[in-house]
Amino acid sequence: MGELSKSRILITGGAGFLSQHLCNKALKKYDLEKVFLLDVNPNFNNFLDLPKGKIDYFQADINDAEIIESLIKKINPTHVFHNAAVINHRLNFEELENSIRSNFFGTFNLLSALKNIKLKCLLFTSTSEVYGDNSLPFREDLLLKPTSPYSISKASTEMLVRNFSIENNLPYVIVRPFNMYGEGQSNNMLIPYLFNSIIKNETINVTKGEQTRDSNYVGNICDGILMAVSTEIAKGHVINLCSGFELSVKDLVKKIIAISGFNAKVNYGAIPYRKNEIWRMFGDNSKSEELINWKPLIGLDKGLLQTFKWYQRNVKD
Ligand SMILES: NC(=O)c1ccc[n+]([C@@H]2O[C@H](COP(=O)([O-])OP(=O)(O)OC[C@H]3O[C@@H](n4cnc5c(N)ncnc54)[C@H](O)[C@@H]3O)[C@@H](O)[C@H]2O)c1
Incomplete structure (x- = not known):
């Protein structure tokens, strides 16, 4: 668990629900050097009242390759938590371009910038939605059957992250959180x-x-994410973060x-x-237990x- 001490962590989608909880937890758990939050949103509604001292907030769009490259050079993060995403669960293919642009090509921009620095770990936050209507419980080795532009973009981005990272020796881990809830979540959920x-x-x-649905308190998911980046043997794996119920x-x-x-x-x-x-929808959490020693601590x-x-x-x- 010590790997994150003195680290410089970058959280994309930093104004969002999961990212603010992750930032809060990481600051409480580790003696971090700095946290960088990056988000397209100019209004950082700091709903958890995060301490300003150790945080730098950057308004930037991951679709802008040049800006992302220069920001990564400047920040020089040791760990990146890639949470930024356009989220829409509906079957509306007019949304496909939007989802693919930010979720797939935005990730490509980030990966391209990260290959030029010495990174300890990139964590990509995927979603349980990539399973679609599938055999239960959802296990990480199932054939993916995404059913919306959002989940199609996430499933294809998982493949991009894996292949790009292997090709460029980037240490990475992919997590698939199931439904989350908690303080500060957007009202359209x-x-x-x-x-x-x-x-x-x-x-x-x-x-x-x-x-x-298989629902989990966001703090549990943050624990799983932090354990995944801190566990050497988890690198290169895809891990469900679910309750199993x-x-x-x-x-x-x-x-x-x-x-x-x-x-x-x-x-x-x-x-x-x-x-x-x-x-x-419910997941099998035996892999997270075995690999990163994670189980949700806070029950429903x-x-x-x-x-x-x-x-x-x-x-x-
Ligand atoms: N909420 C859930 O139940 C759930 C479940 C599984 C996975 N996830 C994943 O967790 C991550 C965070 O989700 P969340 O619930 O916190 O959502 P959220 O909408 O609160 O946060 C996403 C953030 O990404 C930012 N963003 C979107 N496009 C961007 C771009 N082009 N450049 C920079 N920033 C951009 C948004 O402004 C937003 O602040 C997402 O990747 C999502 O797919 C969420």
């Missing part, structure tokens, strides 16, 4: 939507909720309402299923309660 609606006493409109969306809605202690009206079926719905009930309390403090009527 299900769990923040539920918390917001409950607190504002608004009717909840969801699908019939039969599809299942499935819960239907309907049961998740019920659980969240119960945890909140509020009354809430729910319209199941008010929203149609996605055309490319993945009906059941505790993680949801902690997250709900944050929304209670932060949701404005």
